[in-house]
Structure formats: structure tokens, C-alpha cells
Amino acid sequence: METNDTIVAVATPPGEGGISVIRISGENALSIAGKLFHSSFDISKNNPPSHKVIFGEIRDPDSKRVIDEVLLTWFEKPNSYTGENVIEISGHGGTLVTSTILEIILRQGARLAEPGEFTRRAFIHGRMDLTQAEAVVDLIEAASDRALNSAVSQLKGGLSRRINNLFDQLLAVQAQLEAAIDFSEEGLTFQSREITGQQIEDVKKEVLALVGSFHQGKIIREGVRITLVGKPNAGKSSLLNALMQEERAIVTDIPGTTRDTLEEKIRVKDIHVVIIDSAGLRNKPEIIEEEGIQRTRNALEKSDLALVVFDPSQPLDENDDLLMKELGDKPRCILFNKSDLEQKWEKEKIKEFLKDEEPISVSAKTGAGMQGLINAIYDFAVKGDRMGESIFITRERHRNHLQKAATALDTAYESLRSDCSEELIAVDVNLALEHMGSVLGKSFEEDLLDKIFGQFCIGK
């Protein structure tokens, strides 16, 4: 992608509105605007004052026709969103007016911006690092106060400062190691290996704390994904309806009613919850059910929490066994449904599976115990909050790099303890530095940028 041409886009949403904003960024922003903007202050002759609004009109340079009365703001580089020369034109928000002004600007030699290209340029010019650029998307998409707070903190550099700080601590370790490698022959003494080891461990601990904040960060950003699983007829769809307080899923007394997964959104206090009703797990399914069961497995894999539904009003059977096997170590919340009916078995029967967990007794039919279930979902969602972390990582990308950094630091520490050479230790410390740098975008590949900035809207 070209990065030294001048780009333009409508920055406000399509359609009619009170005003619309057109943004131009690049070396020629001012000279292009000068060809169509007319005001008592002639911007084609003099640089206007930066960050000040000027009133004027837009004229088509070819036909001389007046298109709109507008406000123009000039942001002289590098103090602009992109770090380049930027012009913003606020016009009357009509669709035709806006597209006509855009078309005129394109005719003067600007290029239509790609989605996210303004923010991408901000990143390229060092106006923000990658976590801050990602926070811009999160800010736009934030659907709850918590998501908004987290995005603002990340945009203001909360996460960047934290990682940069760890990065610098590790750089100091690296410098020590390299000094020891370079000057070991000369009889100089360096920081003891013990201190170096302690420093590596300290950084690792903090990196792991950030990795651990992902659970909470992801929930803040995206909400919690929950899948209802259980054998046919256990009452999964009825529970979904009870949670939604609406008859969304089809409920019948025929086992195998739900054939496909059904996804719905609810709000538990200030948390967004995506709740998925799934096809019952059955040991010997019919062919069509088999496909449904595969979808149940996929849904389970992608969810944060499984709501595991048993029906103690019916004998425990091989389908329940299959259910317990399928769950693996997925975080879960165990429900004993149909508490309004006579119970044929007690929790002791599945003691091994339960370990110390207390099942929540509910009735989708009467609503008994539903508040307990809602509280359990909420507790799961906010459990990271109690760990006292104020900064969260919110993306899989952050977690992967930080996890790899922690692993590399672990290896470095082990090498140090087993008396390996400084060279060997330095290799892993370096690897950890690379991964931490990747989170911030200190080193990056173009296709990563394409992926990140491709999520933006045009004009951002």
C-alpha cells in the first residue's frame, strides 16, 4: 500500500445527517483543499493557523459552481491524528453534497482511503502503537461502559506503558548478558547470575499476570459466550427461554427437538452474554442429529463457559456419560433442571465428575433457582476483576505473544540455573523481547497490519 500519497474519505457514516466530515491526509492536503475552498482567508496562498476552524464555501474548480458552505480545519503535521498534514471539512450532511465534495477532491489528485488507513498512518508515523490502534476499534465498537473504559485506558496508553516498562526491564537484562559475553575474557565482574535470574523471574511474573487478564479483557470486549449442553430433553431450550424471558427456542417433549445451534444475546447486569442453545448430546444419534451434535461440539469449543444441564427427574444414562466425557476441562456451571419434579437420583451419583462443585438446582418451568444461575454467570464473568488487575489484554494476539514471551523467559531462567552460557540465555531473552515488541508493533508484518486495520471503517 502507498503511504506517501494524499488520501481522502468521508469520516461520518453514510446517509443524511446534521453534518458530514471529509478528511484529507497527506503532503498535498492543503494544496488540494486550496483549489476548492474559498474564504476571506485564502488558504491557497498562506498556511492557515493550525487547529483553527475557518468558515468558507466549496466551489467546483472546473464549473465554479458553489456546492456547500463548510467549516474547514487545518492540522499541520506532525500534530494531527495521522501525523501528516490533515484537513477536515465539515459540510451539511446531505448524501449528494458530501459525495460531490469527495468527488471534487478525488479529481484534484487525492486517493480514496482504504478502511482504517488514517489510523494505519497514525501507527506508521508513531502517533500510536499497535495496542492503541486496536483500542480505536474497540472504542468504536464498545457496547458497554466497561468495554468503553477499557478501550479508553488502552487508547491512552495504559497497556502500552505496562508492556514498555517490562520491555525496558528486559532490555537491561539483555544488556548485562551481552556485556558478559563481550568482556568475559577481560576479567571484569558483572551483575551476579542470581540477580539476573531474579530480574527474569520478575518480568515473567508480570507478563503472566497480563496473560491471566485475558479472560477478563475478552469478556469486557466481547461479552461471555455460554453454551447450554446436555442430553436430549434435559430442558436446554426451556432454560434459554427462561433466561431470555421470551419463547425463543422451540420446546417439545420429543427428545432431539433442537437440531441446530441457536444464538441469542442477553445482558446480565453490565455484562453482555451470548447464549447458545445446542442439540442434545446423544450416544447413538440419527444422521441429522449427528450433524447437530457436531455443531454442539464446535459451539462448546468456542464458548467461555458451559452450562451443563442434567435432568435428575429421569434416570442417569449413557447420554449423561457422554456429556461428562465431552466436556474436558472447559469451565462449567452444572445445573440440575426440573427441580419441580420428583428427583430420581442425587448428586452423589456423579460425585467424581462434580469434584467439589455444587450443582445449581433450577426449574425452567417454574423459574425456581434462575436467579442463582444468573448470579453464577455474573460471578464467572467478573472473576478476573477480583484479581486486582486494572489493565487487561483484550485480544488473542496479545495473549499469544505474551504467552510465548513468558515461555521464552522460563527457558532463559532454566538455562541460567543449569549454568548454561550467557549466549544461550540471551537467545531466549531476545525471543521474549521480540514477542513483547510484537504486541506493541515494534516489529510487524504488512499482513498483520492489513488484518488489524481491515476491521476499521473507511474514514477512520
Ligand SMILES: Nc1nc2c(ncn2[C@@H]2O[C@H](COP(=O)(O)OP(=O)(O)OP(=O)(O)O)[C@@H](O)[C@H]2O)c(=O)[nH]1
Ligand atoms: N416439569 C418440567 N419440565 C421441564 C422443565 N424444563 C423443561 N421441561 C420440559 O422438558 C421437555 C424438553 O424440554 P426442552 O427444553 O425442549 O429440552 P432440550 O434439552 O432443549 O431438548 P432437545 O432440544 O431435544 O435436546 C419439554 O416438554 C419441557 O416442557 C422443568 O424445569 N420442569
Ligand SMILES: [Mg+2]
Ligand atoms: Mg432443545
